[in-house]
Amino acid sequence: MATIKDVAKLAGVSPATVSRVLSSTVVVSPKTKTRIEKAIAELDFRPNAHARALVSKSTHTIGVVISQLADPFFAQMASSIEDVAKKRKFQVLVSTGSLDAQKELTAIKSLQAQRCEAMVVNSKALADDVLIDLAQRIPGFVLINKFIPQISQRCVWFDNVAGGKVMADYMASLGHANIVVLSTKERVYDATHRLNGIRQSLSQHNINLPDQHIAYGSPDYAGGREAIEHLIEQGITFTAVLCYNDAMATGVISALTDLGRRIPDDVSIVGFDDVLLAKYCMPKLTTVKYPIDIMARKATELALSLIAKDRPLNQSDKDYQYKPFLVKRESAAKC
Amino acid sequence: MATIKDVAKLAGVSPATVSRVLSSTVVVSPKTKTRIEKAIAELDFRPNAHARALVSKSTHTIGVVISQLADPFFAQMASSIEDVAKKRKFQVLVSTGSLDAQKELTAIKSLQAQRCEAMVVNSKALADDVLIDLAQRIPGFVLINKFIPQISQRCVWFDNVAGGKVMADYMASLGHANIVVLSTKERVYDATHRLNGIRQSLSQHNINLPDQHIAYGSPDYAGGREAIEHLIEQGITFTAVLCYNDAMATGVISALTDLGRRIPDDVSIVGFDDVLLAKYCMPKLTTVKYPIDIMARKATELALSLIAKDRPLNQSDKDYQYKPFLVKRESAAKC
DNA sequence: ATTTCATCGTCAATGCTTTTCCCTGTGCCT
């Protein structure tokens, strides 16, 4: 690929002048300018981003860490981030952490090596003190899925406990008393939070939730099937199922339909996240909204404003907490 | 962020020695090695990828161009690419083109500026001659969704015409004669190819497909709903619906169910792509498999082997064409 | 005591662009 020197030679000027045309900070005579532009086009020249980064000490790059690209929830998140970044002329660098602390750290380190200026991180596995340390080291570091008091200004987060409550409150309001919960066996804190919220709500409503009524599966369709089948095998009866996420809920719908149970007539089901899936499946899923698109946008803007000298942090925003709300569709009904 | 000089100073050695430790090409005594490693850890030093890229003339980066990250189909694609790339220690740089020729070109140019060595491109809008030009300019350039004779060795592609045939053949074999087709109004060539395949098949089976039986919508749930509703408003009757993709098919399922029609008893529906959605929805979608994960893997390996001097291209592979096949589930039945 | 490695420092060059400083030439004013 051609360099700026090649362009300069072809246009009969010095590299400095070519650079001036590229950045258009200084006035260059129209004649030479068009001559240079013609040379650029002819050689198909693109300024080397690495050389630029080196000298300007800025890369205009935002790094994103998510668990997996293929998951619709994270895909949506990455997409929203890219959208905001693009408007600010930032490149997006995506790295996946796959629920593993070591891999998450590797992903972050790799983004650091690329000298990302901003970073939006969804960390499922890293310990809080590691994250605090990273936040203090990296100016544009923002967490998108958890709240850590010491770095509260860098946390855009979702109230999972309230989410659990919303699910359980709704089921209670519909008159359900035989409730089972499908959580995930992945050791992620949000599952615990949601479960805590469910427990709080149910005890307020004087509804019993024995441990045998909680099953654990992988956070996807298959995991939902297996978990609900496991409960049925155990001889447990229920009229309502609270799921860790929408994908598991679709697994439950499928398994129960196969067994001839009607939804929501025989069994009510509530999902979590409100990914596209929830609208598409049959019956349409009643679920808890996790406004990941808005949150991702906010997190990106926060990260970018953290590194912008001219645009200072809006100090009135002490907190970037987002609350869940129920999206009523067709999978839950009165008992 | 600390530089290699800072590390050298702290460890009491020269920058060259630090570099030797980092690349581990030359023997360094264990004592100094640990001293340097300690300094690296203490300063949290990460070699500047840009400086490295500049001197080594290699970035170990693969660029990906897709229409939208949020689409499950593309998310799956990006995920598979990342998987293969990671194993080869390649960074992935994702850029979106949003079905727009200008934006696709901008995305590619931006990846070029980053000096991506390999590139996997899903181009929906760029003209063939532009793509040919790019392929000749960029050594590791691979197209993943279309076949262009002049650069056949760089094309990993899917036979959309055959895909259209598969759908129509199946419906014909089930005895359907009143068939409608839902295509996309986006001007993408694959929609045309699928439609051509459908037409070929139906004329072979002596089934008529008048133009009024073809509706066009956006390639998603809402588009599917609108398109089928439009046909019904026109007073067109049918027993089978052939959809451009799975998302549209779910829209059709939803719309028809709302109207009290049973699937597949009253109407048979076939989707396209076999994204996760197809398994999750109710009834489960009969659809045409587009093996995007395998294709993405292949495309990535192809791109990487194109730029690897040691691993020459397997010349026996003249062609990287992938064929569709039918995945029979529950949304289609005998007429 | 001398040779011989192993180990590491020094120096320079390389890669590409940006930016500061400085020089040239032209046109204008008095």
Add this chain to the structure above:
DNA sequence: AGGCACAGGGAAAAGCATTGACGATGAAAT
């Protein structure tokens, strides 16, 4: 005509890591 201002553009340094050649140092071996 002389002087000045200013536009336009060149030269060179800086930014960071790698690599090769070559030299220096020290310790171990003969």
